[in-house]
Amino acid sequence: MRPDLQLFVHVLGAMGLCGALATVALLSWRGRRSAPRALLASTALWTLLLMATPCWLALFVFGAWTSSREHVPSDAGWLRIGTGIANAGVAVLLLATAAAYAWSRAPRRRSLATATGSLAGLYLAALAVAWFVMTAKVPR
Amino acid sequence: MSEFQWLLALHVTGAFLFLGGGVMAAILGIAARRATEPDEVAVLLRLSQVALVVIASGGLLTLVLGLWLVHHGGFAYGQTWIVFSLVLFPAALAAASLAGRRERRARLLAERLAGEPDLSRNELEERLRDPISRALSWGSGTAILAILALMIWKPGA
Numbered sequence: 001m002r003p004d005l006q007l008f009v010h011v012l013g014a015m016g017l018c019g020a021l022a023t024v025a026l027l028s029w030r031g032r033r034s035a036p037r038a039l040l041a042s043t044a045l046w047t048l049l050l051m052a053t054p055c056w057l058a059l060f061v062f063g064a065w066t067s068s069r070e071h072v073p074s075d076a077g078w079l080r081i082g083t084g085i086a087n088a089g090v091a092v093l094l095l096a097t098a099a100a101y102a103w104s105r106a107p108r109r110r111s112l113a114t115a116t117g118s119l120a121g122l123y124l125a126a127l128a129v130a131w132f133v134m135t136a137k138v139p140r
Numbered sequence: 141m142s143e144f145q146w147l148l149a150l151h152v153t154g155a156f157l158f159l160g161g162g163v164m165a166a167i168l169g170i171a172a173r174r175a176t177e178p179d180e181v182a183v184l185l186r187l188s189q190v191a192l193v194v195i196a197s198g199g200l201l202t203l204v205l206g207l208w209l210v211h212h213g214g215f216a217y218g219q220t221w222i223v224f225s226l227v228l229f230p231a232a233l234a235a236a237s238l239a240g241r242r243e244r245r246a247r248l249l250a251e252r253l254a255g256e257p258d259l260s261r262n263e264l265e266e267r268l269r270d271p272i273s274r275a276l277s278w279g280s281g282t283a284i285l286a287i288l289a290l291m292i293w294k295p296g297a
Binding site for chain 2: 004007008011012014015016018019020022023026027030035036039040043047051128131132135136137138
């Protein structure tokens with residue numbers, strides 16, 4: 001596979017993941033306010049399962065493949081930050097999915113909507129840091 | 141950080157907003173088509189307006205900083221990847237805008253139906269399954285993906 005194609009899938013995965021997390025944060029914010037909470041909760045859950053998780057996998061697998069094929073030094077600061085955020089992200093993604101599942105089972109519990117939205121928003125903010133440092137390639 | 145690094149990082153930030161907004165609009169649109177009640181459709185289509193704002197602001201940021209980067213980086217405007225991107229970009233935005241207008245009409249109808257439960261929902265279902273709206277959304281998404289591919293492969297650079 002051409003290195004460009006690996007990078008393309010990596011970037012596409014990152015952008016899809018950001019879009020999915022922003023959607024979950026938006027649905028959770030709206031779900032805290034009023035009905036239809038059950039629909040918003042199930043949409044958030046399915047977005048995490050069907051969009052965010054495959055995108056995270058694409059980001060992780062093709063990112064690692066790209067860095068190994070292009071022989072990027074593993075001690076490069078920007079790569080360490082990006083990889084660290086991707087690695088930590090899997091835990092945040094699992095927690096957000098668990099919170100969304102619990103919210104879909106009890107749509108009236110606002111705290112679960114808050115938890116789902118906060119976790120999605122937190123990971124989205126971390127990803128923004130990752131795309132910034134990985135694009136500018138700082139620190140070297 | 142150099143000026144080029146700042147420009148590139150902010151240009152990519154715009155691209156993340158542009159494509160991420162497209163993903164948001166797609167997810168909310170699919171969810172609205174699967175919703176059964178008009179009030180649910182109305183809520184989801186109202187949320188997708190946020191996605192349209194994200195797409196527009198990301199698109200503007202991407203375009204302005206992209207042109208700045210071409211100038212700053214000393215690239216020629218006639219290079220294949222730049223020409224195709226500049227053609228596809230307004231096409232993607234126009235298709236997204238037209239799809240957004242058709243979706244707005246569906247949202248207004250859903251809001252009206254939510255307040256008057258006796259009215260028939262057939263028209264709303266037709267608007268949600270409108271093939272032109274779907275073709276515009278898919279066309280816009282495909283153009284955005286093509287721009288991303290051009291940015292990475294840079295044919296003719």
